[in-house]
Amino acid sequence: MSRILKTKKNLVTMAFGGSHKGIDIVGHGYSLDDIIAHSDGIVVDCKNTYKACDEKTGASYGNFVELDHGQGYHTIYAHMKAGSVAVTKGQFVKKGTVLGYMWNSGRSNGKHLHFEVKKDGVKIDPTSYIDSDLPLLVKPSERKYVLKTAVAGYMNANNAKKHIQQVATYQAGEYYIFCESQGMLNITKTQGVAGAWINPNDNVENEYINIPPTLETCRVYRLDQVPVASNECGKLAPKQYGGLSYKVLKKRSEKVVEIHTNSFGRVQIYVGTENGLSITKQPLYTTQYDKG
Ligand SMILES: [Zn+2]
Numbered sequence: 701m702s703r704i705l706k707t708k709k710n711l712v713t714m715a716f717g718g719s720h721k722g723i724d725i726v727g728h729g730y731s732l733d734d735i736i737a738h739s740d741g742i743v744v745d746c747k748n749t750y751k752a753c754d755e756k757t758g759a760s761y762g763n764f765v766e767l768d769h770g771q772g773y774h775t776i777y778a779h780m781k782a783g784s785v786a787v788t789k790g791q792f793v794k795k796g797t798v799l800g801y802m803w804n805s806g807r808s809n810g811k812h813l814h815f816e817v818k819k820d821g822v823k824i825d826p827t828s829y830i831d832s833d834l835p836l837l838v839k840p841s842e843r844k845y846v847l848k849t850a851v852a853g854y855m856n857a858n859n860a861k862k863h864i865q866q867v868a869t870y871q872a873g874e875y876y877i878f879c880e881s882q883g884m885l886n887i888t889k890t891q892g893v894a895g896a897w898i899n900p901n902d903n904v905e906n907e908y909i910n911i912p913p914t915l916e917t918c919r920v921y922r923l924d925q926v927p928v929a930s931n932e933c934g935k936l937a938p939k940q941y942g943g944l945s946y947k948v949l950k951k952r953s954e955k956v957v958e959i960h961t962n963s964f965g966r967v968q969i970y971v972g973t974e975n976g977l978s979i980t981k982q983p984l985y986t987t988q989y990d991k992g
């Protein structure tokens with residue numbers, strides 16, 4: 701049995717050992733086959749454009765896919781057919797997902813799959829894992845991540861960065877970190893099984909500064925100016941709009957926060973509680989208008 705070929709049957713044509721840090725496999729009866737993901741994982745690298753068996757490029761893997769399964773384990777599937785690689789970098793794949801088609805791209809003498817398993821960057825003998833699970837350890841001390849607020853989950857790290865293509869919602873709570881990429885986190889409730897990607901910047905409880913309608917105006921300051929009278933870059937008009945609320949983007953101190961206004965862009969504002977300004981978890985007033 702094979703869990704890396706679609707037909708589930710394989711023939712080993714070259715074993716692991718010496719300078720050969722992987723295992724060579726063809727389909728049953730020397731047939732070619734679709735190559736499938738050994739386990740749930742994240743595509744951390746792949747190539748899909750090497751047209752031929754070409755040693756001169758130095759690209760010995762040819763077209764390949766490398767998956768990160770967490771806890772230091774990676775699997776690599778090499779020599780695939782150009783254009784057949786069906787996954788992209790950053791994508792999360794489930795066990796059994798078709799990755800590409802067996803071929804002889806890269807440094808290869810014939811059409812086959814060169815399969816590798818790495819643990820913490822070291823290539824280990826993959827023979828016993830062809831039809832069994834990777835030895836992922838279940839340690840209660842594995843890295844966890846506490847979500848303070850509900851956040852969106854995305855297909856890949858790039859999507860999480862750009863806040864596009866949401867695929868899941870995570871409620872506040874404790875999660876395992878499956879892996880990290882580009883400053884984004886893949887979090888999961890089931891250790892060793894990938895979840896979706898989140899943007900850690902989303903994991904902050906929102907706060908709002910509220911400016912009451914009792915104030916005619918309220919000064920705001922450029923980020924590079926000391927927030928004292930005469931340094932202001934503009935004035936908001938809370939009275940005119942029945943009070944104004946803004947999301948707190950950053951707390952410079954207990955009394956000075958950064959906000960984004962439609963009229964003046966990103967500015968700092970003094971939290972004058974003596975004038976009735978307040979900071980709350982929910983906005984007290986409209987956030988639509990702010991022209992000063
Ligand atoms: Zn090989």
